[in-house]
Amino acid sequence: MIANHPVERADALVVGAGIAGLQAALDLADQGFQVVIVERQPSIGGHMINLSKVFPTLDCASCITTPRMASTAHHPNIQVFTYSEVDSIRPVGDRFQATITRKPRYIDEDKCIGCKRCEEACTLYLPDEYDHSLGAKKAVSIPFTNAIPQYPVLDMDECFLCGGCARACPTDAIDYMQKPETFQLEVGAVILATGYDMTPMDAKSQYGGGKLPNVISPWQAERLLAPHGPYGGVLRPSDGKIPDSIAFVQCAGSRDASLGVPYCSRVCCMYAIKQAMLLSGSLPIADITIYYMDIRAFGKGYEQFYQSAKAMGIEFVKAKVGRIREDEEHNPILRIERQEGDSAPEEVRHDLVILSLGMVPAWIPDRDGIVPLQTGSDRFLLSPKPRISPTLTTLPGVFACGAATGPKDIVDTIVEAGAAAMQAAAHLQRTLAGAAK
Amino acid sequence: MAEETAKKTNRALEQLKQLRSERAEENKKKAERQKEQNRLQKAVLDALGDGERTVPEIAEAAGIDTQTALWWVTALRKYNKVETAGKRGDYPTYRRK
Incomplete structure (x- = not known):
């Protein structure tokens, strides 16, 4: 249920109402536990409700997310606080005291x-x-x-x-x-499903992100492709032209130590391929090029998805993009160096460029002293047993799932959310049994 | 019920009165921005006239850049004042609703 008034006590607190938080909350609530969700945005649904379709099945993202949003909002065991922030979570005995502010x-x-x-x-x-x-x-x-x-x-x-x-x-x-309203909530377990953000558009200034109007983010590309997108179709932002030549620049925010993101974000290859396929469907005569270092198609059905994209005529060019400038008509011009064949630098003009940005944690709880938890060198939440219990954190009773623990796709996120809910349920049963003795 | 509603509306208007006096200077700048928005909105709608125009055509007629023209067409389209009409060359055309 949507909560308009403070709650004093619950079994579990789920922080974040993206697909991970929704799944974890539903899995706990369906077992009879009382769950409070705190979401900082005005609506539940997270990034996923913003997406057009998901890879590799090209299912409608909204069709997967909306039923979970509705189930959560109407579940008798779930109280949802939107447009609210968790100020702190402190262990008190075997329970936790959370301070929450409703904006x-x-x-x-x-x-x-x-x-x-x-x-x-x-x-x-x-x-x-x-x-x-x-x-x-x-x-x-x-x-x-x-x-x-x-x-x-x-x-x-x-x-x-x-x-x-x-x-x-x-x-x-x-x-x-x-005025903002702050209240205290006592819970027996916490699940952090705080998700991800993307590296800033201007992180690599040589790509012109944030300055050149026709160099856009993958999130903006998702909105262009969405059925109810802002323009009602795929147009470029500088002048409303239907683009005829579109390029993706891979690893534009990952695998780059200079950005503090030396790791692979795991999903960029697949979301770029997905967007390229959707663009190809919307603009059948447009030329679509993906400039890449390696294609990492690791999940079930991903390699077939990649091969299908190639068969559709999407061009994959193994090349490094050095910089992007624009001509007087705002057409982005990419300076590239091919990694196969002739490696002499060349300049290629496109109508629209999408930077495949990397994933970084959206919320760093130890940085602001919100929760006394350890994070890894990548700043994602650290599990003491990453191989066998990836949803554990360094604080017993606090669990984590989804992109809060590291870059991952939607399938892995949902699986991990279920695992976090089971770990939290087992923890609650143990502490309840301990209290009964 | 009607009396209660009237009282509450009065309370909202009282709140406004207080805020307007507290934020007078800041509000003057914001009101200027609203005037500029009204001007741009009118310029885009006037540029559309009774016909169908592309974004570059609207921009030229309204004397604004194409990016601004597209943003306003997008805004007015969302709030049902403009609709997509068809296509001319590489550009969709728009008309007033």
């Missing part, structure tokens, strides 16, 4: 009916984070169509106080003076 939406959730009249009345347009700034939203808006819960967030930093939303709201739910 102000400037909406009274008890009164809001999600009618969107405030959004219709608002006149201020802002870049939409959900569309990774390709599209627009209003200063008061529900994050996206199938967001759960359907509460808008009013951006008081941007609002110029015209009062239009308050006048339009039929239930007087606008509260301009709402």
